[in-house]
Amino acid sequence: MKIISFFNIERASASVTWLFVSCSALYYAFAKYGASSHRPWLIVAVVVGIAACLSVITRRDMTLPKWRIPLLIAMYLLAVGGLFLLPYSYLAIFLVIWSALLPYYAGWGTCLVVSVFAALPLGVIHTFYWQDPHAWLTAALFWTFNLFAMMMSNVAIKEKSAREKSEALNRQLTSTQQLIHQAGRQDERLRIARNIHDVLGHHLTALTIHLQVASHKANAAGQDEVKAHVDQCHSLAKLLLSDVREAVSDIRENAPLDWQQAVRALFKDLPRPSLQLSIADNVSIEDVSTADILLRCVQESLTNTIKHTQSAHLYVTLEKNQEGYSLTLQDEQVPTAKTIQLGNGLTGMSERIEEAGGSVKFSFNKHGFSTHILLPEPL
CATH class of the missing domain: 3.30.565.10 (Histidine kinase-like ATPase, C-terminal domain)
Structure with missing residues (x-):
């Protein structure tokens, strides 16, 4: 089942349409039959029932998910029932609203078939119950309205789906770019660390060895002053080599x-x-x-x-x-x-x-x- 997600303006427009149709139907019902008749009160029950169904079906959240299809069917039956209570064909507008909801719960092929059944009750009821000679022409016109409402809802669903997919792909691309960028920086840090270790570390190690050899030679030649300077250079070279190794380790450790x-x-x-x-x-x-x-x-x-x-x-x-x-x-x-x-x-x-x-x-x-x-x- 597709999840319905009306924008506020769409839900408001459906509510305003329901309000105008309901108020006019109640006005004519009480004016024609009076408060003592059962028909106006049945109309009240129909419009209130349609409003209740509409409020649940068009909610943004998924509360009462198991009730949405039954409520959609109930809304259809209430709209059809209203056609028996008053001889006014504009009450089929309730079926137009229902047709706009159907694509959120059924495929387009199903909607095309059901659109006929959404208009058929108007022709049957007004022809055989209200004896309206033009009922089938009116039903055909309302069928086009139903079809148009279904088509617009279907377009809105497709646009919403395409927009959500585009936004999801864009977020995925952005996050992937973040990883790629970080991976590139990580590789560069590791490359620098290896170069420092392999090149600078190698030369410093060779330098300490040569300084150690020079220290032994100066000691053998009795050149104590020279030996002291060489030993000092040897200590500095060892300290520098230790600093280089520490820096390389730090670069590697901070590469996550x-x-x-x-x-x-x-x-x-x-x-x-x-x-x-x-x-x-x-x-x-x-x-x-x-x-x-x-x-x-x-x-x-x-x-x-x-x-x-x-x-x-x-x-x-x-x-x-x-x-x-x-x-x-x-x-x-x-x-x-x-x-x-x-x-x-x-x-x-x-x-x-x-x-x-x-x-x-x-x-x-x-x-x-x-x-x-x-x-x-x-x-």
């Missing part, structure tokens, strides 16, 4: 990737969920492939959180233990499902982790959906 920066790039400019990131102090990721695998897992969890929940936060916790890296991803949507169905995204995540020698576990807890990943360090 800034994984946190890449993760934050995934959440940039997102209205929700906000990132709650926790990285243990002992975590240091130097392997680009490992960083990329963990980043892709966060990305997939983020995509699922946006698509399937209304969670305001996504908790990302990265730790390191004897088994390797431990990544926990947790949303805060109270679960309604009892079982976990692995879609393409979660299946791809599992395959990616298993190929790297790790493991992944999906589960529901009291907070929501949780993903726990263990990824060994590369050899």
